Amino acid sequence: MSRIIAIDYGRKRTGIAVSDTLQMIANGLTTVPTHQLLSFLLDYVAKEPVERILVGLPKQMNNEVSENMKHIEPFVRSLRKKLPDIPIEYADERFTSVLAHRTMLEGGLKKKDRQNKALVDEISATIILQTYLENRRFSLS
Numbered sequence: 001m002s003r004i005i006a007i008d009y010g011r012k013r014t015g016i017a018v019s020d021t022l023q024m025i026a027n028g029l030t031t032v033p034t035h036q037l038l039s040f041l042l043d044y045v046a047k048e049p050v051e052r053i054l055v056g057l058p059k060q061m062n063n064e065v066s067e068n069m070k071h072i073e074p075f076v077r078s079l080r081k082k083l084p085d086i087p088i089e090y091a092d093e094r095f096t097s098v099l100a101h102r103t104m105l106e107g108g109l110k111k112k113d114r115q116n117k118a119l120v121d122e123i124s125a126t127i128i129l130q131t132y133l134e135n136r137r138f139s140l141s
Contacts, residue, residue, distance in 0.1 A: 002049035006129035008056045008121050009072050015121030017129040026129035031118035056093030056128050091128050
């Protein structure tokens with residue numbers, strides 16, 4: 001099987017997570033400066049088989065998309081042009097930053113490490129992907 005990538009897109013930096021080849025477990029991969037994101041993904045896809053890419057969908061509590069969507073949509077259009085054979089879909093990312101901070105706290109990370117925004121973004125992408133994998137597994141059973 002191939003991997004699934006999840007992206008927690010940000011204006012400055014973007015967290016990236018990837019599944020194992022069995023698509024059971026999400027792992028944080030890295031955080032990259034957003035202006036390097038497209039080239040990073042193209043390099044990664046050239047080295048690893050990727051089945052699909054998930055992009056965090058920034059929704060507000062009233063279910064409307066947030067302002068950041070105006071930055072995400074042009075990126076997704078570019079990605080679809082560069083990788084037309086890989087499905088790209090949105091995944092709700094509400095509460096992922098809160099869950100990432102909670103995960104870091106429960107994991108015993110020191111305050112300085114919890115303030116590392118790049119790590120928060122990577123963990124958020126991991127949560128997006130793990131939630132997707134679990135929901136898919138649940139719907140298949």
